[in-house]
Amino acid sequence: MNKPLSVCLCIAFVILLSGCGKREISDLALVMAVGLDKGKQEGTVRVTAQIARPADARGQTGAPSGQTGEPIYSISAEGRTIFEAIRNLARFSSRRIFWAHNFVIVINEDYARDGIMDVIDFFSRNHELRMRTWVAVTPHAAHELVSTQTGLEVIPGQSVDRLFRYNEIVAEAPRTDMRQLLAAYLSRTSHPILARLTLKGRGTSNKKPQEHGSIDQVELSGTGIFRKDKLIGTLDSKESQALLYFTERVESAVVPIPCPDDKKNEASLELRYQRFTVEPTYQNGKIYFDVRLKTYVDMVESGCRSRLSQAELMQLMEEPLEKVLKERLEKVVKAAQRTYKVDFLELGKYFENKYPKEWKKVRDRWEEEFPRAVVRVHVETEINNPVLLEERVNQRGENK
Amino acid sequence: MKNLEALLQSEFTIDYEDNVALMEEVLGKSCDIVKREVIIHEKVDIPCCFFFTDGLADDKQIDKAIRDLQYHVTHLDGTVLGSYDLIRNVQTHLLSDASISQVDCCEAAVEAILSGDTVIIADGFEKVLILSSRGWKTRSVEEPMTESVIRGPREGFTESIRTNTALVRRRIRDPLLHFRAMKIGKRSKTDVNVAFIDGIVKPGLVDEVFQRLERIKIDAILDSGYIEELIEDVPLSPFVTIQSTERPDKVAAALLEGRAAIFVDNSPFVLIVPTYFWQYIQASDDYYSRYWVGTFFRMIRYIAFLLSLTAPSVYVMLLSFHQEMVPTPLALTIASGREVVPFPVLMEALIMEITFELMREAGLRMPRPIGSAMSIVGSLVIGQAAVQAGLVSPFMVIVISITAISSFAIPNYAASFSIRMLRFPLMIASGTLGLLGFAAVFMLLVIHAMSVRSFGEPYFSPATPFRPSDQKDMVFRMPWWMMDKRPHMAKGDMYRQTENQRPGPDHDQGGHESDE
Incomplete structure (x- = not known):
């Protein structure tokens, strides 16, 4: 075969065949927050993903609104490992679950007491996940926290992200992201700490103002203390404030x-x-x-x-x-x-x-x-x- | 045809009838060739024949010449002088206000007629007289259509080569500014002038230009575009290596930088060689406005260049492969806009790009009165209506619009065309291979552009090879009082001005020195 022809063919193949399996932005389910709980069966993990529904999360862009009024779509799945659970999520999701935009990883404290080594490993090994994701523990069920509509932001995950970002005003919880968690875990001397997210009935419905505090809101306050990868205790907000002098x-x-x-x-x-x-x-x-x-x-x-x-x-x-x-x-x-x-x-x-x-x-x-x-x-x-x-x-x- | 060749080569004889017959045979029966026979000198009765081209020759000049001949020749003593000397006297004494010359070759005479001059055949004279009588209707000097400026001269070149050279000569009244003439085109015999300033021009450049021009063997040159394509360095490249301009001030500036200019008759576009890539991003305004204004707008144009080349491909690349690189709030906005779009991003971008190019092309070809209709329909196709129809996403409209606006911000039309074309391979590569494809094609382009030379000068100079002193007029436009030296390529007279001319109380001396 002569040279120009073969070069042309190569280019044609590259262009025609490379598009296989690619997903465009509208074929993705953008995860905004993820929660980890213990599964129903012993030794399993329950992964809950808070997925943004773009048509409802953003209005008036010319695209017809999804009309559900729900900017997020939360689904959970169980599996023996985190990755298996995530794969099982695909059974419910019509779009490919995409993790790169994840704001926060919430770990249930019961789960954390048994060790979060698998979490640290998985979330730092996977290429789609960012090391700048916030990590926190919660005494509540993580799936509940992840599905809670909270804050002024349309997407709850973004609200929690802002809680962490503008944390210096209150300074009652460490700003712990995946990178710090990994660094503290790998360190010989220090041990990881994680911020604590709790649900507090602080929101008030506009329709029923007399029922004060009827809506749960996510609060960032307190610290979870780990020995290696196992949660051993927590600090309250005042202690956390003192802790922050040492760590940040x-x-x-x-x-x-x-x-x-x-x-x-x-x-x-x-x-x-x-x-x-x-x-x-x-x-x-x-x-x-x-x-x-x-x-x-x-x-x-x-x-x-x-x-x-x-x-x-x-x-x-x-x-x-x-x-x-x-x-x-x-x-x-x-x-x-x-x-x-x-x-x-x-x-x-x-x-x-x-x-x-x-x-x-x-x-x-x-x-x-x-x-x-x-x-x-x-x-x-x-x-x-x-x-x-x-x-x-x-x-x-x-x-x- | 062979017959004609032979006729053209033949010389005039002493016989008047033969000469007239020869001219008539060569010129054929063209209706625009006018033959006027007059008899001068009332005593000797010398028959004369005028040949000229209707429309090209100035009637008034010819009338005057005829009148002069008829009145004044009579005063010469025909019986003593004989017709040969009579005519010689005519040339030196009587028609001294018009330029006149003698030729003996038929070919030269024919060419003179077809160029607008008048050929006078007189009895008893073995040569013919050529009376310069060129004068035809030309477009007046107007503001250039393609390169308008806010501040700066409004004159633009016309189709007449003499007007054009005069426009440049008016800017540089230097005896060292030379215009060298030649004719190209077997049938068109188009006048081509090469301008350069002796002592500044890059050594060897003029010889090189002539060598390339002389190689051209073509029947006709209808525009300088023909010449550009026939002498450029890299004929297959998408990059334009010869700058064409409608602005006399640009040509004058180029000559002062050591470049050469090629004027082609019947074309308002003058070619400038050699050309650096960056020249396409520089506008004349830069030099006439204050330096920081010039620098700012130049930077805007650099941004425009990058945007118009890469904006759609970067958008396509990010959305179809690298969604993690889009900031989350923006990703959600884009995703919500794309919710109803039935095409992949690449397809969407191509559709919009082609629509835009269609609009641009249609707007250009369309008769001007329908222009407003075009803009109304165009804003429907690229705008809210297309979004509401669910055909494209709102963000794509923005990207395409930014790209379109940017491409119009590039001062040189030819360059902005080539950038427009390069956008498509970049877009396809990034839509199929993502960042890898984008980077590969972009690198190919850069590597190719770096290998290009324009008349011996590296195309990307002075960026690569890096020439520190030429940086004064690349990304930045330094104040005039700092640009003492001519660019690297100029030779000989390196300093264009006296040093230390920065205005201010301390620098008075520097200012006076140049006056001396």
């Missing part, structure tokens, strides 16, 4: 403090800027950690009926604030060292950075060393900004 940067937090001379009322203090350092010391085979927190605080709200000037008020509140913060930090350290005995605070990393040689000696028995380490917490606060009000609102200084 805390942008701000609000702490209400009782007024110095008026215990009935409280003032809100917003931590605006904070410097958090952990300094390890290694002395005579003993490990010390000096945890230092220095914060600059705004007084964002003052309900104090006080005779004191604002400057005095702020100064007097520094000490109780320091106490509160110190208690919180010590509480989470205690939880790590005493209650769970796992280093989810990543203190080992601080130690390794300063004492790389010594670290090699202790790293294999870090499990035992960590609870024995002495952690000293020092908190220093400076309340210096009354924001916009230079003077108190209650100028007359009534006491009662």
Whole structure:
């Protein structure tokens, strides 16, 4: 065969045959959230996928609406392994299930107590899944959480995504994504932590306003603590906030403090800027950690009926604030060292950075060393900004 | 025919009757060839015969010449001088206001007649006189249709080569600006002029241009497009390696950069060689507006170039293979728009592209008064109506529209055509092989374009090979007071201006030096 002809044929084959098996965007079922529960039978897993129904999720694009009014379509299937369950999902789905747009993986806590090694493996091995997917645990059934219509976004998965994204305002749960989970799981010293999603009856129906809180909403608050891949306990929102100082940067937090001379009322203090350092010391085979927190605080709200000037008020509140913060930090350290005995605070990393040689000696028995380490917490606060009000609102200084 | 060849080669004789008969035989019975016989000198009675082409020759000039001959020749003493000297005197003394020359070859005389000149055959004179009397109706100088500017001269080339060269000469009054003439076309005998500035032009370029022009053996040249195709470097390439322009200022600028220009009679498009690819993205406005405005619009045009080449193929590629690369909210929007579309994305894109090309072509060919009808119908086909009919997705309409707008933002029409054509292979490749196909075809294009040369200059220069000093006028358009040097390709007189001309109180000296 002559050369030009064969080249032409090759090109023709490539073009004509390559289209086989390709799926276009409208042939895909875009998964927005996925939930993992224990299956009905022992040893099985139940995978629930929240799939966006584009025609309803987006209106007025010229395309006729699906008219179901339901922007999502949730289906679940069981299987002996996660992959089998996912394959079984295809029995119900008219379109190919496509995972790349998944926002969040929700794992039921019962399931997590038995170990999430399979989850970590599957979701990091599969090429269609992204490492930037948020991962969270929930005390509720994951399928229930995944099928719940929540938030202002049309797609619930997107609402949860935004909860994670704009988490720094509340800062009560770690922002844990697949990459961090995998890194913490593979790390020799630290153990994974996962954010906690719960269902709370906080939404109110517009049609029945008297039934306050009749609609469940997803709340992001708290932390699940793991030893290796098994869930061993949880932290509440305040402890989680303290935990965030260790694991990521805390942008701000609000702490209400009782007024110095008026215990009935409280003032809100917003931590605006904070410097958090952990300094390890290694002395005579003993490990010390000096945890230092220095914060600059705004007084964002003052309900104090006080005779004191604002400057005095702020100064007097520094000490109780320091106490509160110190208690919180010590509480989470205690939880790590005493209650769970796992280093989810990543203190080992601080130690390794300063004492790389010594670290090699202790790293294999870090499990035992960590609870024995002495952690000293020092908190220093400076309340210096009354924001916009230079003077108190209650100028007359009534006491009662 | 052989007979004609022989006749053309024959020379004129002393015999008046023979000469007239020869001309008549050669010119045949064409109705536009006019023969006027007059008798001059009342004493000697010299019969004269004028041959000229009706419409090409200026009647007034011929009338004047005849009048001059009849009145003034009489004053010469015919009996003493004899008719031979009489005619010589006519040439030197009487018709001195019109350009006149003598030829003795029939071929030259015929060519002169067909070019609009007048041939005068006089009794007793073995040569013929050629009176320059060209003067025909031409289109006046108008604003160029294809390359309009906001700021800058509004003159455009016309179909007359003399007007065109004059338009350039008016911009460069330099004795070193040369126009070299030649004729191409066995039957058309089209005038072709090559312009260049001696001492600036790239060495060897003029010889190369002439060598390529002389190789052309063709019956007729009807437009510079013929020449362009016959002398270009890569005839099979989709890329245009010779720039054609309607703007005299562009030609003048090119000459000052060391390029050469090829003027072709009867064509308002002048060819500029050598050409860099980037020239198609540069507009004359860039140089006349302030430099940062010029730079900004130039960048917009680079974006337009990329968009018009790749926008539909990237869209097709993302939607049919790489859905994970689309941001989630956008993916949902697109998916909802595509819910009812019955075609695959590639098909949809091809349908829309072809519809658009149809619209463009129809709009171009259509008589102008129907233009508004076209735009109304066109907006139905590419617009909301097509979406509501469920034929295409709204997003595809946007993509195609952006592509269309971008392709119109490319200043050179020929280049935007070739980009339009390249869009289709790119689209098919990305619709069948995804990113792999897109990358492969794109790489092929780039590799091919890098291998192309235009009259010895690399096509992608000054980007590759990278020429640092030429970057002043590529992506950016540096201020004029910074562009001291001519581009790399120019030779000889490298500096186009005195240094340090940046205006400002400290730089007064630099400004004065150039005045000296």
